[in-house]
Structures are given as structure tokens and as C-alpha cells.
Amino acid sequence: ETGVTQSPTHLIKTRGQQVTLRCSSQSGHNTVSWYQQALGQGPQFIFQYYREEENGRGNFPPRFSGLQFPNYSSELNVNALELDDSALYLCASSRLAGGEQYFGPGTRLTVT
């Protein structure tokens, strides 16, 4: 069984640019949740996608957006990058919207 994968591993962007992060869910999982983890902090919930629809959102501005595809993989898009967006972005997949979440290795984004 293939676990949750994320790409890229690391990314460096400049303030004001846009970035797309990708996540492939674990086999049999139809829900993907995204979290932002700033240095020295716990992960914070960004949003969740269930069957290609947004199914809940945390306290993040609209420039954080996402997609889920028919194969349940997902993208996180961040527009107009700010320095504070520098963080580890974690993706988690689950069998159902409220089910057990399994995390990927994360994408480390640095904004300069």
C-alpha cells in the first residue's frame, strides 16, 4: 500500500510569487487535509477536500486555495506569497472526512 506522497520536497520562492504544492493520497482514501507548520509550532489546519469539494477551512486568507482531482490527489495553491508563508506544508489523507489522518513527509517552503 502506497502512503501519502508530496512534491516537491523543498521549494524556494520570492515574496509576491505564486506556488503550487502537490499531494497524492494513500490508496483507498478520498479525503485530503492540508496543514501549515511554522518553525517551532504545531501544524495548523488550512482546509480539507472530500470528494473534490472543499469540506472545511481554517483561519487562512483566500489566497490559500486548493483542488482535489478525481483520483483524490490534491493541490495547495498560495498566491502573493508573504515571508510568513515560509513553513512546512503537510498533507494528510483519510478514508472518510472524519477518519484517521495519515500524513505525508511535507513540503518545506521558504519565501525570501
Next chain:
Amino acid sequence: AQKVTQAQTEISVVEKEDVTLDCVYETRDTTYYLFWYKQPPSGELVFLIRRNSFDEQNEISGRYSWNFQKSTSSFNFTITASQVVDSAVYFCALKVSLNYGGSQGNLIFGKGTKLSVKP
């Protein structure tokens, strides 16, 4: 409001010592789940345990044990005979609203406790 507090920022022990990581949570919901995750330097969150709010039985898994007490809103994690490989950041997390298919089901994390086990 939902909140998880891990008061211990960093703990350092010598191998074979026992160590307890504290977790205090806040929620008004009567149905909720509590979790512990381990985050090694690689960054991936590794699931350790899930407990629901209706099951206060303590659990033991090898060198790991968990003490859930609703009266004090605590869900503490003990590692017995710690090993160098236990060095990591440990997160306690809370999840409410377990209506499958219709709710957020998002995890609320504490700030984590960094455990260093020295040989």
C-alpha cells in the same frame, strides 16, 4: 473554543530513563478524539495513538503508555526506558465533530514537546 496545551517545550533525558509528556485539552464537545503524533527530524508526522472521549481506559503499547483523565482534561504520554531513537518532537492533538462525510474533522495540535534522549 478548542485548544491543546503542551506546557513542556523541551525535555532532555538519558537513555533508559522514563519520561512523561503532558497534554491538556479544552473543548465543550462531549464527543471528541485525542491523538499523539511523533515527528522525527525528517518532518513526517507518525501516528501513535487515538482515544475517544468515551473511553478512559489507559493503554499500553510496548514501551509507550497513555493516561487519559477527563476530570483533569489531560492525555499524558509516558515512554518507559527511553531510547535514542525516541528523540523527536511529540504532538498531542484534538479532533471534534466526527460526523463522517459532512464535517471538517480537522486536527487541533499543541505546540509540541521536543524530546532529546542522550546515550
